[in-house]
């Protein structure tokens with residue numbers, strides 16, 4: 203007998219029929235003798251609809267209220283799933299984040315889990331019931347509802363699996379595994395049988411939304427193997443696990459893209475030693491993370507510098523007043539420019555550590571499609587380029603096929 207956590211994403215619970223399908227799968231697993239904990243997302247499109255309602259009321263909604271609204275999506279699908287299991291003759295109970303005692307910090311809309319108290323899940327299982335936990339949500343120390351960021355139900359699932367010591371964590375989604383790139387935009391994408399936590403972490407942080415980045419961080423920290431697979435078939439998916447020798451051979455394992463980037467360029471700001479620290483310090487205070495950064499000497503003025511960086515598109519509206527204030531105030535900048543019509547395309551692979559020329563090949567492949575690069579960032583196992591958004595598919599396909607991922 204095993205303790206299994208199964209997470210079903212938005213598409214998998216996207217209609218009443220699909221919720222019935224989920225209920226059948228949970229019961230099947232229970233009949234095999236397993237204790238089953240299910241984590242569900244909101245029905246597909248529901249979170250966007252809810253956030254859209256808030257934006258109809260105000261352009262810059264208060265984050266605490268956003269979470270109170272967004273969390274309802276998962277409340278509905280958890281209760282519907284519990285009902286569907288009961289309707290098939292099974293026993294099930296829905297549990298909300300605060301009932302499971304998923305305690306988070308207070309960063310509304312992007313909260314991080316601090317602790318999970320498993321006792322309510324265990325008592326539910328002890329009664330022979332399937333525990334259906336609402337994904338994406340938790341509560342802070344004051345009891346206010348928080349959410350874990352878009353795609354956060356993956357993180358709920360892995361964190362619950364780690365907290366209760368589950369034997370398996372299965373992530374059921376609308377594709378049958380992790381692919382060499384998004385199969386929905388690149389027809390030659392191939393399913394990967396096994397991928398390391400480290401590579402998956404990079405792919406997720408670079409936009410491969412099949413797993414939320416925090417879920418992979420937690421899986422890596424607590425060594426929870428994840429099985430990503432389809433809720434519409436029985437076929438084996440992708441195992442995300444610790445590194446092994448065979449995995450090390452791959453130079454480029456995957457290509458990712460992220461449209462949630464916005465470029466900010468500050469022109470002609472002061473180059474005093476504290477300038478950069480002041481600028482990024484004030485952005486960090488707003489809990490906004492900066493990604494790619496380029497700095498160069500401003501044309502025609504020796505004591506002036508230009509700096510370009512990217513922030514998440516979804517944070518740009520919040521960051522703008524801060525950036526304007528410091529750039530034009532303290533730093534005496536001439537101008538601040540914004541462009542949110544950009545995409546970051548990235549290649550990821552453990553083998554890059556020991557192979558030279560990978561970045562150069564990436565730039566050549568983009569150049570041969572006539573795609574101009576606006577910013578670059580690298581780490582040991584990835585290279586990212588910022589390019590105009592209209593080239594998303596072209597760039598992804600050129601890199602994917604250029605690095606031989608399509609013809610394995």
Ligand code: ADP
Pocket residue numbers: 210211212213214243353374375376377379380381382383384385386409410411412413456
């Ligand atoms: P869910 O609602 O089940 O959480 P998501 O939409 O969040 O599903 O994630 C699944 C989607 O991730 C796929 O439909 C696919 O378009 C996208 N995706 C991006 N990169 C990859 C990749 N490398 N492998 C598989 N899917 C990917």
Ligand code: ASP
Pocket residue numbers: 211212243244249250275337338351352353354355356
């Ligand atoms: N419903 C949330 C979202 O759309 C969480 C999730 O699906 O994982 O982001």
Ligand code: MG
Pocket residue numbers: 211353356411412413414
């Ligand atoms: Mg998701």
